[in-house]
Amino acid sequence: MKITDIRVRCVAIPMNCMLRHNTGVHPGYLMRTILEIFTDEGVVGLGEVGGGDQRSALTKLAPRIIGMDPFQLETIKLKVLRNIYYMSNARLYAAIEMACLDIQGKVLGRPLSDLLGGSVRDAVPFIAYLFWRYDRPGGGDDTRAEDLADHCEELAETLGVRAMKLKAGVMDPGEEARVLELCRERLGPDFGLRIDPNGVWSVATATRIGQRLEPLGIEYFEDPAWGLEGNAAVRRAVRMPIATNMYPAKFDDLGPAIRLGAVDIVLTDIHYWEGPRGVKELAAVCRTFNLGVAMHSGAEFGIELAAMIHTASTIPEMRFAGDAHYHYLTDDIIEGGPMRYADGAIRVPTGPGLGVTLDEDKMAHYERYYEQVGDYYARFHVDPKRPDWMPMVGAL
Template sequence: MTIADIKVTTVAVPLEAPLRHSAGAHWGRFVRTIVEIIGNDGMSGWGELGGGGEGAEAAILSLLPYLKGHDPLNLEQLRWKIMNPTATLYNNRLQLHAAIEMACLDLAGKRLGVPAHSLLGGAIRDKVEFASYLFYRYENDLTGLGGETSAQELVAHATALRDKHGFRVHKLKGGHFSPKHDVDVFVALAEAFPEDRVRLDPNGVWSVEDAIRIGRKIAHLNNDYFEDPTWGLEGMRRVREGQPIPTATNMVVINFEQLAQCLRHDLVDVILLDTTFWGGLRQAVKAGHVLETFQRSAAVHSSGELGIQLASMLHLGAVLPNLNFAADSHYHHLTDDILVGGKLPYVNGCIDVPTGPGLGVDVSREKLAEYAEYFRKTGGYTYDRDPARPSWYSIWPEQNFADPAVKTMPEAK
């Protein structure tokens, strides 16, 4: 079997409410580029990456000359065709390759009748645990949800998610409000669920000094780790040395050069692996094996995925022996998905690893068309802008933090 064609579709899928983060906001929807690799037998494999529009679609389609006639099982050759490290310096194809490789694993698995994890060494677990990824949210009049900014509101939101999905780990996305506000909310969450584990992630916007001070202040809580409290490998090294909570990152160790420096100099404790940021599912697995060799834990990172990438995350989690933490996912914030049968369910805080061939999920062409039309109507959005603060932009580390009293954003109305 060889690759005969590529199709690409940008979709936007609504969120329950807009999500606030340190650099701006997700404006009430996730925009994703869906890649369909078509074999010469007419069978399709599916991949996904973040963002979309004409530029992303053109970038994917420009790779067809590299791919036409390629055997989707020749995955190492595929990596060198698209992601040659000297060429990637100039063309930054990491996430393009990730979506194409994802689709090739899906297509090859379907052709062979085996799940994708069988092509990655085989599963050692049949489910992956997830954290209740908690955001401060703007209100959404259409759903009646959102508006959480206070400790009481975040605890109520976390309680509802715990009751609905069974989460036993709670991650707060901080950095949007002042450090003091984040600490107050985080302590309230930890005290509300004393048997559960907690994580605080301000996405790198605090100074080293603030991060050390806060790490010491929250060290008595049942922390998994302290995720990206400041920016840069040197900043993370100083935070690791200055406070007792293990550190984690998905921002400053996202390739093998950075991983080598991290391991040589003990810069960060836990690395969150992303099946797109690292350039593909196989690259994330490889990084996980390197971490295992050095007796380091891996975790699975979320980048605003729909069901295709979520399936890739489940296959990654299935094969990692050193997956010692619950995975992240934005998935419970989505109102729908493009999969046949709708969203994958959580059971006791976990999602089952798909057992069908390839990625083990089926794309609904009707849903694909529906949310492609929704993208055409709503368009994209700028991740690092906050519509409720039109003149603001993030200046690290002395950014002007948002006012908790503001609960709505103009675009969401």
């Protein structure tokens, strides 16, 4: 079997609100680049990647993989990821690996999870991912802790989720701490609580807020301050697990993070950690050093979500519910529409490969929508209601 060609398309799907974070605003839609890898035997593999319009970048990599056997992933990885440092991009390689594993599963008639060692759970739980919202359903913006606590209660009821995470670093840190305090009060002692200011807080602020939240027994404090040194300083000062999807977010930084004592839990991400197989390698390192593992969301659509679920289902120690922006999307590009939550979890797809298929009518519709709205990464996640605002690390 040989790879004969690729096709790349950009699509955007509306959300039910605008999501604020400490580097700007997702402007009412999410966007992804969809990859198809074609083979001489007629089997097509699907991949997906974020980070803006990646069509040109993937097209430049096509000559490196055309003619390759999609089962020879080590060689493909060397040619795509290890060849020239200024073209090295784990996100792009991950989309290619995802598509090649999809091909392998289809050829073998087995789900992708079987290629990674087999599922140890048949469904993967997810959280209520909370953002401060503009233009929320029903109108208005989130302005106070009660707004987010109300949203958390709503998601707990409608999706059945049993944990939340607040994307912090947007409002006053004390008001963001109050979100978790209200959720603990309303949802009880067993509801999982997490907070993630994405490193924007100073060590002093992160320490103060962390110590305030200690009595809540939160699951973890994610990227409380900037960099390995910042996380390590906060970890020494608070009595709660420190998690990260920023430092480290690649294998080069994993050793230094362990030596510095910067982290207790690493959030896996298919794109940061070099594909599903890379996530399995990361899990093995975390197991060796007694680090916890959780799952990061990159604002994925159904193709990547399927890959995340397959991968997470094969990691026994991944006991934390996964992150997902998915409940903010109004639709998906896969046949059958958006995956369904049941008791806060989404079942592992059972079909061959990823177990999902593109809906070509939806693809055409959301390609046209993308052409209308454009690549928001080119606008640096501008805040439309604060046009002169810019992120400042450590200013709080």
